[in-house]
Amino acid sequence: MLMKFSDIIGQDEIINKLIRSVKEERVSHAQVFAGPEGCGKLALAIAFAQYVSCENRQGNDSCGVCPSCIKYSKLIHPDLHFVFPVINRGSGETVCDNFISEWRDFVNKSAYFRLNSWLEQIGVKNQQGLIYASEAGEIIKKLSLKTYESDFKIMIIWIPERMHHATANKLLKLIEEPPDKTLFLLVSEEPDLILPTILSRCQFVRIPAISRQALKDHIKTQYNLDERKSDMIAHLSQGNYLRAIEFIDENESRKVNLTSFIELMRLAYKKDIPFLAEWSEEIATRGREGQKGFLSFSLSQLRENYILNITGGNDKLVFLEGSEAEFAKKFRYYINNKNISDLDKEFSSAYSHIAANGNPKIIFLDLALKVSGLIQ
Numbered sequence: 001m002l003m004k005f006s007d008i009i010g011q012d013e014i015i016n017k018l019i020r021s022v023k024e025e026r027v028s029h030a031q032v033f034a035g036p037e038g039c040g041k042l043a044l045a046i047a048f049a050q051y052v053s054c055e056n057r058q059g060n061d062s063c064g065v066c067p068s069c070i071k072y073s074k075l076i077h078p079d080l081h082f083v084f085p086v087i088n089r090g091s092g093e094t095v096c097d098n099f100i101s102e103w104r105d106f107v108n109k110s111a112y113f114r115l116n117s118w119l120e121q122i123g124v125k126n127q128q129g130l131i132y133a134s135e136a137g138e139i140i141k142k143l144s145l146k147t148y149e150s151d152f153k154i155m156i157i158w159i160p161e162r163m164h165h166a167t168a169n170k171l172l173k174l175i176e177e178p179p180d181k182t183l184f185l186l187v188s189e190e191p192d193l194i195l196p197t198i199l200s201r202c203q204f205v206r207i208p209a210i211s212r213q214a215l216k217d218h219i220k221t222q223y224n225l226d227e228r229k230s231d232m233i234a235h236l237s238q239g240n241y242l243r244a245i246e247f248i249d250e251n252e253s254r255k256v257n258l259t260s261f262i263e264l265m266r267l268a269y270k271k272d273i274p275f276l277a278e279w280s281e282e283i284a285t286r287g288r289e290g291q292k293g294f295l296s297f298s299l300s301q302l303r304e305n306y307i308l309n310i311t312g313g314n315d316k317l318v319f320l321e322g323s324e325a326e327f328a329k330k331f332r333y334y335i336n337n338k339n340i341s342d343l344d345k346e347f348s349s350a351y352s353h354i355a356a357n358g359n360p361k362i363i364f365l366d367l368a369l370k371v372s373g374l375i376q
């Protein structure tokens with residue numbers, strides 16, 4: 001994954017400041033990139049490091065093709081070092097280098113992620129991820145080497161607030177008397193938890209949430225959303241790219257669920273038993289979470305259609321997305337006082353049976369047949 005400034009979502013103002021600092025040769029040797037979740041602070045730190053190391057900077061970005069950029073694209077540049085929270089796996093010293101290939105693979109997928117996702121990746125169950133005391137020796141060792149290929153040795157410390165105090169104290173000494181040609185980039189979500197003596201010796205770069213416009217433009221092209229939807233999601237996620245992705249995923253599963261729901265209702269109305277059996281088989285292949293998701297989606301669709309029916313189509317009282325509302329125009333007449341409570345009961349009981357690890361093929365076929373008896 002190449003991380004150029006042009007791959008960053010928004011943050012033009014910060015990027016321009018960083019570029020200027022390089023052009024004017026006043027890059028501060030220790031900087032804290034602090035910002036809220038999902039603003040892209042780690043991505044920015046990597047893009048900045050890549051820009052600083054690039055052998056052939058193009059105007060306002062790294063070139064992406066020089067030997068340095070190529071190594072950056074795999075995060076294997078010998079002068080680029082990472083420190084990040086890890087866990088004790090029970091044998092030998094706990095240092096980041098034991099996790100470095102997992103880290104590279106993970107960050108290469110996307111430089112936007114939460115601490116928890118990383119910890120899940122390395123198999124954390126009930127432990128806290130930490131930067132251990134044993135890391136201090138590693139940091140000193142790496143920085144005492146001379147640079148291999150770049151002008152700078154760059155040490156990106158992700159979530160320094162998770163650092164053991166012994167490591168923090170050694171780091172403080174390094175920041176006070178930095179080895180030659182060293183750049184520390186501390187990427188923090190809660191800078192208040194960093195040792196104040198470290199903080200006061202770093203240049204503080206406050207990274208804001210992504211602007212609504214930049215986030216909207218990005219998700220619109222990246223996920224092929226329409227104008228209204230991309231604007232709504234950008235607004236709801238408040239500049240947090242990770243939240244935006246979650247909204248988009250929800251949106252995707254809503255579409256899939258609606259298709260299955262419509263199919264079930266059509267087949268049930270036609271009393272098409274062979275196809276209802278096929279329909280149940282298909283739903284049964286989804287994971288249990290997906291099956292539960294479908295059932296709760298269906299329950300809400302039934303309720304909304306019922307309300308629409310008894311209020312004579314008053315859509316101010318219901319929450320239906322575009323294609324759901326379209327389907328409800330005709331479908332609502334089929335959900336009425338005679339069947340709503342039985343339908344509700346059948347979908348709810350299918351939900352509890354799925355949640356209790358029942359056999360999905362049997363549960364969904366049974367549900368499909370019951371629905372067929374209830375939709376007239």
Ligand SMILES: [Zn+2]
Nearest residue numbers: 054063066069
């Ligand atoms: Zn380059």
